[in-house]
Amino acid sequence: LAKTTQPISMDSYEGQEVNITCSHNNIATNDYITWYQQFPSQGPRFIIQGYKTKVTNEVASLFIPADRKSSTLSLPRVSLSDTAVYYCLVVRDDKIIFGKGTRLHILP
């Protein structure tokens, strides 16, 4: 499975747009890119998934360039409750390997 690299931590302020970029240089043709959010002592929660270009849902957008070697999760107008760990994952045949994730801290 493709290894993912993302910043260890990020700080932002309430109301700002937050972009978290992930690199996955060894992504294969059939792999999908998925982002999860995890709060302390809880299971991860699915945020968004994409294959290429742009995907948007009610909570986030996912931007994937043509070469698919990276992706950017965009969280619009974050709030304090968005403080969590965000995992960028490459999914192949249903199998997920978690990387270290990005610890996002939202400040008032």
Place this chain on the structure above:
Amino acid sequence: GAVVSQHPSWVICKSGTSVKIECRSLDFQATTMFWYRQFPKQSLMLMATSNEGSKATYEQGVEKDKFLINHASLTLSTLTVTSAHPEDSSFYICSASWQSYEQYFGPGTRLTVT
């Protein structure tokens, strides 16, 4: 989204005893279930993958005789930690999927071995 439950949410047991953790998909049939372990401030580590009716596939370094996984039906998988020791204390999380790339995660089970 789909709901996955785990029971118990937390458990304390004595060293040398066995503990069973249940994972249930409540509103869908899970063809595949996964078990993860997470230590404090660390990421999730995949322990094993199980398909209904077949033996689980364990990741390298995970002792299959210590962590017994049973996937008896399309809605239930169990993880039994046998002869638990304090180093087995961790947060155990299951997930379930059905012929898709999206995994639905349970809320986790906090195991403390004294």
